Amino acid sequence: MAELALAPAAAVAVAAGLGVELRLFAPSRAPRRGEAIAWSTGWLLLAVAVALGIGLAGGPAGEWSTVYLIERSLSLDNVFLFSLLIAYFLVPLELRGRVIVIGIAGALLLRGVAIVTGLALIESVEAVIYAFGVLLVYLAYRAFRGGAEESDPSANPALRLVRRIIPTTADFRGRKLLIREGGRLYGTPLLLVVIAIIVADLAFAVDSIPAAFAVTRDPLVIWTANAFALLGLGSLLALVDILVRRFRYVGKTIAVILAFVGIKILTADLVHISDIGSLVVIALLLAGGVVASLAADHLDPPHPVEEATRRPPRCPRELKPPTGSA
DSSP: OHHHHHHHHHHHHHHHHHHHHHHHSSTTSOOOHHHHHHHHHHHHHHHHHHHHHHHHTTSOHHHHHHHHHHHHHHHHHHHHHHHHHHHHTTOOHHHHHHHHHHHHHHHHHHHHHHHHHHHHHHHHOTTHHHHHHHHHHHHHHHHHHTOOOOOOGGGOHHHHHHHHHSOBOSSOOTTOSEEEETTEEEEOHHHHHHHHHHHHHHHHHHHHHHHHHTTOOOHHHHHHHHHHHHTTHHHHHHTHHHHHHHOTTHHHHHHHHHHHHHHHHHTTTTOOOOHHHHHHHHHHHHHHHHHHHHHHHHHSOOOHHHHHHHSOOSSOTTOOOOOOOO
């Protein structure tokens, strides 16, 4: 009952956070580097304050903090893909914040469904949690090996289905997702990019939600930690160039974290790792990845051409926005 009472308050807090970033973070213009750093730091401090509040109230602060840290590190993959999708669809500056906020809101709704479904599976078949562990180890192996293919939005089955059902306009129509012209309903590129982001984030939930189950099975803890980890993706997206350029081992660090969480699930009956222990290990892995990246860049500075290839494409010529269809 306590969880049910807290759920609306958590949803209101997350909605307020999304609204604050949409209206106040670099509205209708390109954000400055210092501004993006300040906002990203602010969201992190907010999460720390929430964890302290949970702890003072006698709640599972350790579990919440561990899930948050896992989800925040995994959200870096979301950032890189969001950057690619925004570049692919040539989203105007004034609409980028709206795209991210709508995408995150939709993703959180779908993640809520994924959490409830996953918990129901675990409760009905306890061995499912070990299947999640194996999945995480496999995903970690692929990520560490660099086996993840680059996303091609034009091949996304959800987008192809939407185009078959609803014809799309060739250009954006302000903030509208759908318009009616000549008595016929049309989608806009804004609708397509929002759908692409939600579908992409749902795919990321395949590793993030099972990873959270390794820490707790409290749905409110998992959902709120996911929500606060996704808050501030707009400001984090503005730092994507810095992250890609300076932190060359970000992908491998995320892979190692996934492997750790997967192994923790599989060995839970043999080795018990406390919530605080998990939090410390994940924090050390993240710090180690950052330090290793900075040291590598100092010892072996990237060539300008190599540095350019690390960055996601801004508006690549070979990727054109979707055209209208009859």
